[in-house]
Amino acid sequence: SQQGEEDPQALSIQEGENATMNCSYKTSINNLxxxxxxxxxxxxxxxxxxxxxxxxxxxxxxxxxxxxxKSSSLLITASRAADTASYFCATSNSGYxxxxxxxxxxxxxxx
Amino acid sequence: DAGVxxxxxxxxxxxxxxxxxxxxxxxxxxxxxxxxQALGQGPQFIFQYYEEEERQRGNFPDxxxxxxxxxxxxELNVNALLLGxxxxxxxxxxxxxxxxxxxxxxxxxxxxxxxxx
Numbered sequence: 332s333q334q335g336e337e338d339p340q341a342l343s344i345q346e347g348e349n350a351t352m353n354c355s356y357k358t359s360i361n362n363l364x365x366x367x368x369x370x371x372x373x374x375x376x377x378x379x380x381x382x383x384x385x386x387x388x389x390x391x392x393x394x395x396x397x398x399x400x401k402s403s404s405l406l407i408t409a410s411r412a413a414d415t416a417s418y419f420c421a422t423s424n425s426g427y428x429x430x431x432x433x434x435x436x437x438x439x440x441x442x
Numbered sequence: 443d444a445g446v447x448x449x450x451x452x453x454x455x456x457x458x459x460x461x462x463x464x465x466x467x468x469x470x471x472x473x474x475x476x477x478x479q480a481l482g483q484g485p486q487f488i489f490q491y492y493e494e495e496e497r498q499r500g501n502f503p504d505x506x507x508x509x510x511x512x513x514x515x516x517e518l519n520v521n522a523l524l525l526g527x528x529x530x531x532x533x534x535x536x537x538x539x540x541x542x543x544x545x546x547x548x549x550x551x552x553x554x555x556x557x558x559x
Contacts (some may be wrong), residue, residue, distance in 0.1 A: 362546055368545045371445075371530060373550040374485070392555050419484050427497055429475055430548060432484030 337436040345441055349409040352436040354420030355400075361423050363396055364430065365405050368417045377405075377418075409438060410440045444469050446535050446551035455523050458542045461556060464516040467535030468549045474516040475548065476508060477532040485532055491516055492538050519558075528558045 338353045356363070362381045366374040380387045380396045380403070390438040400424045407414055417437050421430040455461050467474050468544045473492040477485035487500035491510035510516045514535075520527055534548040 364546070366550075370557075371479075371481075371553075373532060373552040374534075376480065376547050376549070379546060419443045421484075428473065428546055428548060429487050429490055429500075430477075430485075430534075432477075434482075 337418070337433045339348075339436060340434070340441050341437045341439070343439045343441065344410055346363070346410060346412055348410055348440075350410050350414070350438055350440070351420055351422075352405045352438070354403045354405070354433055356414065356420070356431075356433070357401065358422075359424075360398075362425065363394075363403050364421045365394060365403075366390075366419045366421060366432075370416075374419065407438075410438075412440050412442050414438060415440045446533055446549050447555070448531075448533050448551035448554050450554060451552070452555045452557075454559065456559055457525060459523050460511065460519065460521045461523060463520075463533075463554045464515065465533030465535075466515045467517070467533075467550060471512050471535035471537050471549070473536045473538050474510060474514065474515050475534045475536070476516070476518045478502070479530040479553070480531060481529070488518070508542055523558045525558050528556060530555050 341348045364379045365377040368374045371389050378389045381392050386390050391408045415434045419432050419435045421432045446468050449464045475490040475552050476488040479485040488502050490524040491515045494510045507519045507522045530553045532553045533551045
């Protein structure tokens with residue numbers, strides 16, 4: 332079963348704009364991760380945020396985590412056409428590396 | 443440094459048949475997890491192997507089974523295929539950190555696209 336939901340399901344923006352995706356989950360977690368998937372192929376790990384962290388940055392990515400609301404957001408700044416992909420949040424419980432994924436957000440960045 | 447590899451890339455089977463998918467983990471990793479991703483959905487956890495044993499299992503029937511070899515590579519077997527088994531099957535590898543559990547970041551292979559007709 333899916334852990335939570337990403338919002339929006341689809342997002343269409345122009346190059347240079349910022350893209351924000353949200354993720355909600357249902358149970359307590361040890362960490363939350365964001366992955367990117369191009370054209371229905373393998374997933375690429377983007378960033379991990381632990382349950383005791385509130386914000387994390389990596390290049391053009393900014394992730395926030397609010398454990399009281401069981402939600403996270405992924406911000407991609409200055410989007411590029413190459414950022415076009417599906418983005419998934421995934422949660423992990425303490426001690427295990429298995430992941431529970433949401434349904435994903437499809438991002439389309441137009442030149 | 444070789445990443446996670448999976449074979450075959452695509453596969454077409456008929457209902458009732460059996461299928462075997464293969465995965466080689468990233469160099470240095472000892473744990474393999476399998477996920478099923480139906481079209482338009484997020485991946486769902488099937489099971490995880492380390493030390494050649496199934497350690498965790500998701501909500502999948504016994505028709506789904508697996509194996510891990512001494513070189514850490516793994517197979518996923520599905521018996522009595524149903525139309526609903528059509529999906530992208532993803533293999534992910536990670537590293538077990540002994541009593542500390544596992545490294546949380548997982549490296550995914552490109553997947554095997556299974557079509558059941």
